[in-house]
Each structure stands twice: as structure tokens, then as C-alpha cells.
Amino acid sequence: MTRVGLTGGIGAGKSAVTSLLRARGAVVVDADVLAREVVEPGTPGLAAVVDRFGAEVLDAEGRLDRPALGALVFADASARRDLEAIIHPQVRVRAAELEAAAGDGAVVVHDVPLLVETGQAAAYDVVVVVDAPVETQIDRLVTKRGMSRDEAEGRIAAQASRDQRLEAADVVIDNTGSLDDLEHAVDSLWSSLSSGEDVSRRR
Structure with a gap:
């Protein structure tokens, strides 16, 4: 591989x-796609994001409001680091699972x-x-x-x-x-x- x-x-x-x-x-492992998966409704990732940034980052259906969250984190380096600390470890776990399924060659x-x-x-x-x-x-x-x-x-x-x-x-x-x-x-x-x-x- x-x-x-x-x-x-x-x-x-x-x-x-x-x-x-x-x-x-x-075999493509897309971190952006995985980053969306790990904050789908009902996931621990979304719960952690809401705990850190508040319910205002959710839309009316309880899904992540990406523009609202983006406005917060792109203007604040500390907030961006906090978000990355929530998302990145979960993305890496999922990426490792997909890679393992790809095969040796x-x-x-x-x-x-x-x-x-x-x-x-x-x-x-x-x-x-x-x-x-x-x-x-x-x-x-x-x-x-x-x-x-x-x-x-x-x-x-x-x-x-x-x-x-x-x-x-x-x-x-x-x-x-x-x-x-x-x-x-x-x-x-x-x-x-x-x-x-x-x-x-x-x-």
C-alpha cells in the first residue's frame, strides 16, 4: 500500500x-467528507461542538449550521483550535478504518x-x-x-x-x-x- x-x-x-x-x-479518503460524517445529528462529535460553541451553531433541524460555525472559528484562532481538537481525532479514526479496508496493493x-x-x-x-x-x-x-x-x-x-x-x-x-x-x-x-x-x- x-x-x-x-x-x-x-x-x-x-x-x-x-x-x-x-x-x-x-482509493480516496476525504477528510472533509469524514469531518461532516463525525458531526451528523446524534454523534458524539456534534454534541461536543454544541457543548463548546453553543446551540446557535445548529440550524432549525438540529444539524450543524456550517456558515454560523465558520464565522466563529475563522475569526478566532483559539476557537478554531478547539474545533480541530474535537473533529480531527475522530476523522483520523475513521480514515484508518477506510484505509485498512483498501487492501495491501x-x-x-x-x-x-x-x-x-x-x-x-x-x-x-x-x-x-x-x-x-x-x-x-x-x-x-x-x-x-x-x-x-x-x-x-x-x-x-x-x-x-x-x-x-x-x-x-x-x-x-x-x-x-x-x-x-x-x-x-x-x-x-x-x-x-x-x-x-x-x-x-x-x-
């Missing part, structure tokens, strides 16, 4: 790379937005960073997700810097070109991963 940690800043295009790798045969891609921020780089055989300049990230967040420029800049500032992610990378996927360019880059990466080629650096 080859364990890949895939990350990238918000708006860099990490989800597109994840989809392309899945289409080529990778699988390429397992862990899609982890906060891989660098949470110090997980050393846990993977290969760290892949999807990269784009900050101005490109901002433009995508404004035009594709409807954020204001201030909101986009705030979201980016709350994550690791571009330099920090690049420092942690074994492989960098440049996502500033066309979709064809991205496909070619992913094809090259998949060829290496599926053949068992060692693409890791000495960290």
Missing part, C-alpha cells in the same frame, strides 16, 4: 486533483486540507501539494464561490502559507494552467504511484 497525503490551499484546486486520482484507481490518497497545519506530513509515504498563487486562489474564491475579497483573504490567511505547504511537499501539482495541463500532471503522478516508484524526498 502507498499512503499519499494530498493537500493544497483553499481555491488551489485540490478537489479536482482528488477526482482525477479517484478516476484512475486511487492500493494507492490510498488521503485528501487532507489541513495536513501541514496539523503536522501530519511525516505520516504519509508521499505528500502531494496542489499549488496556485495566492492571487489565483482569491480570484477563484470570489468568482466561483461568491466570497468577498476580504472573506477570501481571511480564509487563506487562516491556513498554512504557500511556502509552508511547498516545504512539506514531495510532489507539487501546479494548477495554474488548463484542465489538459492538470490531467497530464496527474497522469504523471499516477504512473509513479501505481508503479511503486519512490517519489518521496528525504524529510
